[in-house]
Amino acid sequence: MAGLTYTAVDSTALATTELFGKALVDAAKAHDDVVALTADLAKSTKMVEFKDAFPDRFFNVGIAEQNLFGVAAGMAKAGLTPYISSFSQFACLRAGDQLHSDICYQKANVKIIATHSGTSFGQAGSTHHAIADFAVTRGLPNLTVICPADGVETYNAVLAAYGIKGPVYIRINRGFDMVLNKTSDYGFEIGKAVTVHEGSDITVIATGSCVYQALQAAQFLDNTDGIKVRVLNMHTIKPIDREAVIKAIGDTRRIITAEDHNIIGGLGSAVADVIAENGQACAFKKLGIPDMFMAVGLHEDLMAGIGIDSNGIIAAVREVMGKDFEADENWDDEV
């Protein structure tokens, strides 16, 4: 949005959902076709600021996610641009059929803000952990899937989504994210990974809250082990930035993915598709939720428990770097 730049100072004072709320207001100021709808989660998903600014363009349908998605589809078909918010778990599964048929199939221009994603609402337990939403949304044609790394990137994604004529799913966390981007002016582009740390030995491709953790790990490993870790912020899960993955294969021949999602069907699977189809040998490891329902707990504790925090990523990098690929006669480690 021209003239508006959010900085780390703003973002440290604001939860990620609050930056979504501000972006939504800015989008609505710029475009009078923007409307907002939620299902009794205006406070939790921080749509309140929009509600106060544009009461005639705000709709709360009550605790009725299926209806939320259908109503939004109808509004989009009548020429409006609805932004709708719910918790990720309900957005992808409770309203999954409406997401599929009313929104994706009909290319309805609806922007879905799926909050409390992954295990970020850890204490709420598995009914509120969205561990399969990448798997669901990746399988839906016409849908763009974005997982911002922090509040500032959320701000960028919410505004950039307006520029896509079709459905967009933006997955964000509950609460505060560690600050990755000190300013919103870093060239965010849907579908293009951001290199947040350059490296030539191994690439960690991360998304959402794992990007900050991967950056911490890369800086640590540089200092302690001398391992040069490239970190890619893969904020767009679909369409995946194939070029960035293929370049990482060629440059580093070792890739680790990290995501707050089931290791089945998410970022790791998307990257694995690219690696397999590319045909060049590449050591590969997926970090994520190991196909299980997670314990109740603080987000950071849960991330540490499954090794998608900086310590877990450091351990995984050392493991993959320590593998003796020379023993495999088909392995060509020349890069």
Add this chain to the structure above:
Amino acid sequence: MPLTKQEWLGLEKKAHELRKATLDTTFWAGSGHIGGGMSVLDMLVILYYKYMKIKKDEPLWEDRDRLILSKGHAGIAYAPLLVDLGFNDADQLKTFNHTSSKMGMHLDSNKVVGVDASTGSLGHGLSIAVGTALAAKIKGKGYKTFAILGDGECDEGSNWEAAMTAAHYKADNMISFVDRNRCMIDGKTEEVMALEPLADKWKAFGFIVKEVDGHNFKELAEAIDFAYENKGAPVMIIANTVKGEGIDFMEGNYLWHYGAIDEAKYEDAKKSLDRHYQKRVARVE
């Protein structure tokens, strides 16, 4: 807009032509949802040929009235009407359900001109209709949104979510119908999953309810006229209908939710439709 005798006769003629076209389409397809197609057809006819503001040369006209056929499986009756309006090529009906046809049993709004929403998964249409109706209010547009639900479809809980929203936001620019043919795939609605008292349910959810004979254009017109004058709440017209209306060996039989038509059945059905037309015309006042 009371129905004149001449208009009524005109609607009967159109309905008869479209019943025959629906039968033809089912025959060309080999099979189809002909039972529910015949029960909903008179609602489609009166809406498109008496009430709805549309532009035949501009199907996506911004100010057009919208129709959301929530019981999307009735596409086999809707498609001939959309051909008759000139929105789609008549030859497409001969390819209905065939591989790579633009017309499948649940019509795709991105492929079939004139379809306002792609339906098929039941319980979705009323929410979409609420969305287009509320959009008209936001944008200051005067268009109406019509929604047609199947009665068996009313089992889906999402309809009642949509109903609450329609009433809460006073979607009085939306006129809805239930095609009450009392049949669903596995049997009679009251035996599979009882819906009655259906009118009371809609009333309890904030709708103004009218019950009519869904095959009587005069009664349908009176209910729609009432809905046009109504302010402050959405209207639900429960249209009591007959599954397979017009084809005697299908009428009221839930087994004709979906069925195959061979040459012998096709010929019998054509004769039945002609007799049905004569009976219908005889009661026009």
